[in-house]
Amino acid sequence: MDPYIEILNLSKHFGQIRAVDDLSMKVLPGDIYGFLGPNGSGKSTTIRMMLSLIRPTSGQILLFGHDLARDRYKTLSRLGALIEKPDFYNYLSARKNLEILGRLSNISNLKHRVDEVLELVGLLPRAGSTVRTYSLGMKQRLGIAQSLLHHPDLIILDEPTNGLDPQGQKEIRDLVTSLNQDNNITILISSHILFEIEQIANRMIIIDKGKALVEGNVQELVNSQDRQVAFVLADTAAGLSFLNETVWAAKIIKSNQERIYFKINKDEIPDLNAFLVGHKMQIFAVEPVRSLEEFFLQITEDEKVS
Amino acid sequence: MRKLVSIELFKIFSKPRTYIGFGAVIIIVLAIEFGILLEGDTMVGIIIQNIKDRFIFEGNIINLYLVSYIILNTLWIHVPILVALVTGDMLAGEANSGTFRLILTRPISRVQLVLAKFIAGWIYAVLLVAVMAILSIGIGLILFGPGDLLVVTNKVNIFSSNDLLWRFAGAYAYGVLSMTTVAALSFLLSSFADNSIGPIIGTVAMIIGITIISTVGAILLGPVNQYIFTSYLPSWQLFFQTDSGLSSIGHAILIQLIYIVGFLSVTIWYFRKKDILS
Amino acid sequence: MIGYTLPAQDAESLLKAVGQNMDKILRFEADALVKVDVDFINIKDRKIKVRFECPDKFTFEAEGLALLPKKGLQMDYLQLLKAKYTAIDVGEELVDNRKTRIIKVIPEAEDSDVILAQLWIDPELSRIMRMKTYTRKSGSYIIDFEYNTNFRPLPDRLTVSFEINNMAFPTKAMNEIMTKGIQKPDSIPKKATVIVQYSNYKIVNK
Numbered sequence: 133m134d135p136y137i138e139i140l141n142l143s144k145h146f147g148q149i150r151a152v153d154d155l156s157m158k159v160l161p162g163d164i165y166g167f168l169g170p171n172g173s174g175k176s177t178t179i180r181m182m183l184s185l186i187r188p189t190s191g192q193i194l195l196f197g198h199d200l201a202r203d204r205y206k207t208l209s210r211l212g213a214l215i216e217k218p219d220f221y222n223y224l225s226a227r228k229n230l231e232i233l234g235r236l237s238n239i240s241n242l243k244h245r246v247d248e249v250l251e252l253v254g255l256l257p258r259a260g261s262t263v264r265t266y267s268l269g270m271k272q273r274l275g276i277a278q279s280l281l282h283h284p285d286l287i288i289l290d291e292p293t294n295g296l297d298p299q300g301q302k303e304i305r306d307l308v309t310s311l312n313q314d315n316n317i318t319i320l321i322s323s324h325i326l327f328e329i330e331q332i333a334n335r336m337i338i339i340d341k342g343k344a345l346v347e348g349n350v351q352e353l354v355n356s357q358d359r360q361v362a363f364v365l366a367d368t369a370a371g372l373s374f375l376n377e378t379v380w381a382a383k384i385i386k387s388n389q390e391r392i393y394f395k396i397n398k399d400e401i402p403d404l405n406a407f408l409v410g411h412k413m414q415i416f417a418v419e420p421v422r423s424l425e426e427f428f429l430q431i432t433e434d435e436k437v438s
Numbered sequence: 439m440r441k442l443v444s445i446e447l448f449k450i451f452s453k454p455r456t457y458i459g460f461g462a463v464i465i466i467v468l469a470i471e472f473g474i475l476l477e478g479d480t481m482v483g484i485i486i487q488n489i490k491d492r493f494i495f496e497g498n499i500i501n502l503y504l505v506s507y508i509i510l511n512t513l514w515i516h517v518p519i520l521v522a523l524v525t526g527d528m529l530a531g532e533a534n535s536g537t538f539r540l541i542l543t544r545p546i547s548r549v550q551l552v553l554a555k556f557i558a559g560w561i562y563a564v565l566l567v568a569v570m571a572i573l574s575i576g577i578g579l580i581l582f583g584p585g586d587l588l589v590v591t592n593k594v595n596i597f598s599s600n601d602l603l604w605r606f607a608g609a610y611a612y613g614v615l616s617m618t619t620v621a622a623l624s625f626l627l628s629s630f631a632d633n634s635i636g637p638i639i640g641t642v643a644m645i646i647g648i649t650i651i652s653t654v655g656a657i658l659l660g661p662v663n664q665y666i667f668t669s670y671l672p673s674w675q676l677f678f679q680t681d682s683g684l685s686s687i688g689h690a691i692l693i694q695l696i697y698i699v700g701f702l703s704v705t706i707w708y709f710r711k712k713d714i715l716s
Numbered sequence: 717m718i719g720y721t722l723p724a725q726d727a728e729s730l731l732k733a734v735g736q737n738m739d740k741i742l743r744f745e746a747d748a749l750v751k752v753d754v755d756f757i758n759i760k761d762r763k764i765k766v767r768f769e770c771p772d773k774f775t776f777e778a779e780g781l782a783l784l785p786k787k788g789l790q791m792d793y794l795q796l797l798k799a800k801y802t803a804i805d806v807g808e809e810l811v812d813n814r815k816t817r818i819i820k821v822i823p824e825a826e827d828s829d830v831i832l833a834q835l836w837i838d839p840e841l842s843r844i845m846r847m848k849t850y851t852r853k854s855g856s857y858i859i860d861f862e863y864n865t866n867f868r869p870l871p872d873r874l875t876v877s878f879e880i881n882n883m884a885f886p887t888k889a890m891n892e893i894m895t896k897g898i899q900k901p902d903s904i905p906k907k908a909t910v911i912v913q914y915s916n917y918k919i920v921n922k
Contacts, residue, residue: 183543185714205545213543219536223452232445236544278540488881489757489783492854492908496764497781586781596759598780680758 134197135160136286136318137182142191143342144177151177153342155191159286159320159335164312166329166336166350167322174342175322176216179290183213196285209237212284214292218275222264226255226274229263230281237282249277253307269300276307286318287311293328305332327420330354354398360421361401362391366414374411380404393421442546442554443561450524450562459520463566466516467509467573474505475581485590501585502578503602507678509574513567513613514672518620519642520566525559526624526637529709533632533716542714552706556625563617571610589678597678609674612691616671619694620645622701623667629705632716645671664689667697727803727819731835733842735797737869743769744870744919752783753909756882759783766914770922771798785910787849787857788876796833800824811836811845812862829853843869855879870919874912879905 137159144152152174159165169175180186182193184204193200195207220229230246239245250256253273263271272292279287289308293301309332311317323329329336330350337347346353365371372387383400385393396404401418408415450456474481478500483490529552532538542548587597597605620641627637648668663669673690750762762782766789767775774790776782804820816836823830829851836846847859855878862873882904 180714183539185539185542187711187713208543209545211543213539215539215543217536219539221449221452221537222535223454224449228452232448233540233544235441235445236541236546238545492786492878492880494776494784494786495781496776496778496784499781588781592756594757594759596757596781596783598760601760 133161135194136163136196137165137320138194138197139178139182140192140194142178142181142193143189144174144181144186145189150342152181152188155339155342155344157337157344157347159318161285161318162312162316163318163320163335164308164333165318165320166333167320167339168324168326168329168336169322169339170324173324173340175324175339176290177342178339179213179215179288179320179322182288183211183215184208185215209282210285212279212282212287213290214272214275214279214288215290216294218268218271220263220271220274220278223262225260225262226250226266226277227259229274230278233278234281239282245281249280252280253277268295269297269303272296272300272304273307276304276311280311280317284317286320289319289321291322291324293323293325301328308332326354330420359398360385360393360395361404362393362417362419362421363404363408363415364391364417364419365408366416368392371408371413374413378407380407391419439550439554442550443557446528446555446558447561450528450558453524453527455523455527456562459523459562459566460569462520463517463570464573466512467570467577470509470512471505471574471577471581474500474508478505482588486588486594489594498583498585499588501582501587502575503585503587503597503599503606505578505582506571506574506606507587507589509570510609510613510674511672512570513616513674515642515645517566517570517613517617518645518671519638521559521563521617521620522624522638522641524562525556525621526628526641527634528555528559528625529628529705530631530634530637531628533714534634536716538714538716548710549706552629552702552709556622556702556705559621559625560618563621564614567610567613567617571606575606587678591675591679593679595678595680605677608677608687612674612677612687615691615694616674619667619671619697619701622698622705626701626705626708629709629712644668665693667693670694727805727817730805730817730819730837730839730842731797731803731821733839734835734837734844734869735794737842738791738794739770740921741768741770741869742920742922743767744917746870746914746918747916748789749913749915750782750784751911751913753911754880755906757783783910785857785876785878785908786854787851787878788859788874788910789912792830792849793833793835793844793847796821796823796830799828806834809836811838812860814838814840814845816845841866841869868917868919870914870917872914874910874914876910876912878908880908881905 135158137157139155139157142152142155143150155174155178167175167179177186181188182195182200184200196210198207200207220226221232224232227246227250230249231242234242234246247256247259250259253276255270255273255277258266258270263274266274276289276292279289292308293304296304305328308319308321312319321329321333333350335348336350336353338345363371368387368389368391372392375381375384375392380394383394383396385395387393394404405415405418482499532541541551584599586599587602589595589597623644624637624641627640628634631637645668648666652663652666652669670690670693673687676687676690745768746766748764748766750764752759762778762780764782764784765777767777772794776784776789801824802822806818806820808815808817810816816838819835819837821833821835830849831852832850834848835844837843838845843863844861846861848856850856858877860875861871864872
């Protein structure tokens with residue numbers, strides 16, 4: 133089966149700036165594909181090129197096996213997208229917005245379909261309100277709703293959790309997972325937060341300064357690296373003084389009033405957990421913490437070593 | 439295409455600014471009509487002082503045709519602002535609100551979108567002129583009644599009321615044409631911009647600026663002026679001159695059409711390859 | 717030689733005869749076609765209705781807008797002759813193939829708009845053939861009277877000639893300013909002629 137997205141040696145230059153530089157990637161049917169990179173790394177430019185909003189300087193974009201430049205209609209009708217901020221016609225209701233977009237996509241039985249997607253993202257009760265009155269989270273969900281209108285095989289979500297509170301972020305992640313699993317939709321999701329991609333994606337690419345750093349299976353990529361984990365204990369001070377007497381002291385990076393941060397291998401997490409429990413330390417939470425920047429550093433260091 | 443136009447019309451008529459346009463036309467027409475009702479005699483008296491010295495005017499000088507003629511003069515600056523208010527927003531507004539990302543990722547062509555938007559904007563301009571025409575004639579009929587039209591240009595032309603229907607029809611039709619040129623200009627500027635203030639102000643500034651330059655520099659620019667579109671914005675007046683042949687109207691129409699096609703072509707050319715970065 | 721064979725009428729009695737001729741009329745009504753010929757005025761011929769009621773009340777009724785000369789249509793000599801004046805006979809002249817006497821009339825009233833009038837009177841029919849008036853406010857007018865019959869004291873055709881200044885306010889067509897630039901209006905006074913063709917006289921005598 134053809135990859136849903138195949139990008140070959142894609143470049144985009146804005147004057148002297150190389151926003152995207154010889155990038156290649158592949159999204160396979162069924163993937164939740166993480167598109168990772170820090171802000172300004174060229175993710176949005178790449179996504180906009182995939183959607184024909186920006187013309188590539190060079191390279192090729194194949195969607196569903198068709199060249200986007202030649203078969204724009206055919207490819208775009210199988211593709212849904214939410215790019216950056218979820219912007220709508222603020223002076224219109226959510227339903228009217230979707231109706232306009234649905235008409236552009238030639239959707240049959242449009243009113244019914246609009247209700248369906250609004251139901252899916254949980255906005256049906258507020259469908260008649262103007263988008264102006266929506267919170268960012270609601271707009272984000274409406275953004276996903278519009279991307280689903282025309283029963284796409286693939287949706288592209290550009291930083292869909294940006295600006296949302298943790299609860300909102302989780303809702304979006306759950307929605308993405310369920311769309312992939314229950315509705316069999318392939319998803320490309322971009323983010324600058326590794327943790328987010330790690331939780332939902334099966335494959336991912338990391339880019340920086342417009343270039344691909346690494347592409348592959350998420351678990352393999354993540355597990356090959358040491359990770360930072362924060363333990364939230366009932367009594368941080370007691371825990372810290374206890375741990376300082378043990379072999380785990382070497383693994384502690386820093387601590388504050390709520391958390392103790394460790395740099396440990398994935399396999400060591402249950403060991404540490406068991407160790408603490410064994411010593412009657414109450415654990416409220418174990419949180420993976422790691423910034424993309426640190427992950428980059430590791431990857432680039434690893435690349436240098438190898 | 440019809441679907442795209444109807445969507446664009448729906449958007450236009452869902453926006454408050456559209457009704458600002460119609461509201462402003464209504465206020466302008468009312469202000470002029472009542473202004474003439476109060477001060478019309480004095481105003482007309484000053485203009486035709488020399489004739490009043492020698493002639494008795496028998497009949498109704500201030501009538502619905504005169505006020506409609508005076509209101510037609512708003513096609514030069516007032517109505518273009520109101521046209522640009524909407525057409526200048528049509529492309530830039532979507533760029534500003536980020537909604538291009540929504541519609542241009544749908545299976546529609548950019549050329550069709552531009553044309554649909556232009557047609558929708560044009561329909562708005564036509565309605566604006568139509569509201570102006572109907573209102574100025576309607577209120578004029580109530581306030582002043584019919585009569586013959588006295589037009590003072592470089593000559594004094596007095597048209598019998600039975601000779602006026604085609605002249606006003608021509609003038610309003612020409613008004614639509616010149617507002618189409620304004621729409622095309624603001625549309626072009628709108629394709630360059632990412633917010634609608636620029637194109638709206640730009641359009642008005644260009645009309646006023648070019649007019650001033652071409653009027654002040656008429657002697658220097660003389661031959662060039664015949665090819666500048668602003669020179670032909672008030673050419674609806676040609677319909678109220680007895681000695682001007684149809685050829686000068688034809689020339690005015692031709693120049694306007696050339697500019698409309700020109701502005702629109704550049705808009706399409708530019709917008710087709712424009713990177714949507716907003 | 718004729719002056720000796722016919723009893724010489726003096727200026728005053730000539731004017732009186734003209735006045736008496738008109739005094740017979742209680743009221744009249746007529747249609748008129750007004751043709752305005754001024755270089756800078758475009759107006760088609762206008763049909764008007766003229767009504768007169770003794771002693772000097774004129775009303776005009778126009779379909780649409782009509783331009784009527786300030787002097788001429790209202791038989792202004794009637795008012796002139798009713799006020800105090802000095803009349804001088806200054807000779808004779810052929811007007812429209814009829815022998816006329818030329819009488820100068822100087823109104824005595826200080827506030828009279830007419831400063832001087834000169835009338836060419838057909839002594840035989842006691843009708844005015846031509847009139848020239850110099851006014852304070854409206855310049856000078858020459859009015860030619862033409863008659864189709866011998867019995868009616870009212871003219872069938874009037875030709876009013878006078879001078880008129882060009883537009884004081886050249887509110888030029890904006891499109892002309894923009895394509896040709898602002899042009900100064902010439903300040904030379906223009907010749908104006910108004911021809912009034914009467915028809916359908918309905919006269920009621922006293």
